[in-house]
Amino acid sequence: MAGEDELKLLGTWASPWVSRVKLALHLKGLSYENVEQDLDNKSDLLLASNPVHKKVPVLIHNGKPICESVVILEYIDDAYGTVGPSFLPLVIPWKVAFTADGEEEKTEGIKQMLAAVHTLEGALKECSKGKPFFGGDSVGYVDLALGGLLAFLQGTEELCGSKPFDIANTPLLLAWVERFTALDAAKVACQMSASWLSLPR
Ligand SMILES: N[C@@H](CCC(=O)N[C@@H](CS)C(=O)NCC(=O)O)C(=O)O
Known part of the structure; x- marks a missing residue:
């Protein structure tokens, strides 16, 4: 994992959108804390991190929440451009x-x-x-x-x-x-x- 970054992933095991993000994190070789969510009883952290859509996945990077799986993929590629494979090679x-x-x-x-x-x-x-x-x-x-x-x-x-x-x-x-x-x-x-x-x- 690059530097002293803290990565936390709010997700559920069954979500294909969360799997997208997990795949990207693993391919980049980044370690992260997986925080499993109960979507029938949403946590304060999820509601505060994604107040508009209240959905998973949310990636929290050093306290900053990023929502929407495709946006998260782009964010990971940008923030960790020199680590592992690039998802946006151009x-x-x-x-x-x-x-x-x-x-x-x-x-x-x-x-x-x-x-x-x-x-x-x-x-x-x-x-x-x-x-x-x-x-x-x-x-x-x-x-x-x-x-x-x-x-x-x-x-x-x-x-x-x-x-x-x-x-x-x-x-x-x-x-x-x-x-x-x-x-x-x-x-x-x-x-x-x-x-x-x-x-x-
Ligand atoms: N467009 C979103 C879709 C995310 C999504 O639909 N997540 C579902 C779980 S698979 C969710 O959090 N649902 C909770 C709800 O709708 O209240 C993405 O790509 O991140």
Whole structure:
């Protein structure tokens, strides 16, 4: 386990959402206290930690509660980016590619970012089966997860001198980017033309 962190998981053994989080903690090799909950008689700790939905899982990291299993997975990956496998293999190396202190670290970040993009290219081919999106005919979960990052990814060349998508290595993703950015929702939600160099990193 990294540092002196305290991780507490509020859950129930039968919950598939809790199992997701347990899997992530085990894969990362993080130790945690499992605090089994009785959902018919919710504990004060659960009610205080997840006052809106009052559901498990809740991960409490050094006293800070994080709710919703998918959010928790992302939180674990971010907080323990250097520990064990990465669940979001694109995001962490991509950040390293433009925040690294030294050339060596930056080169490694770019290498890992391009490897993750290569994997995504293969996944798009397999999942879409020739249809426009990862989700098939319409935008699905993976499209949204990657699409939300697009505005930042588009600024990557400006930030670190390397493009994540190009015609030679990722022709399918490049076409997907065009389709995604042409969506009315993307035009409204994503600031594609922002100046990335002016943002805090
Ligand atoms: N979207 C939530 C779903 C969590 C969920 O539905 N948890 C159930 C247990 S499987 C729960 O706490 N139910 C208690 C209730 O609804 O009062 C997640 O992914 O974390």
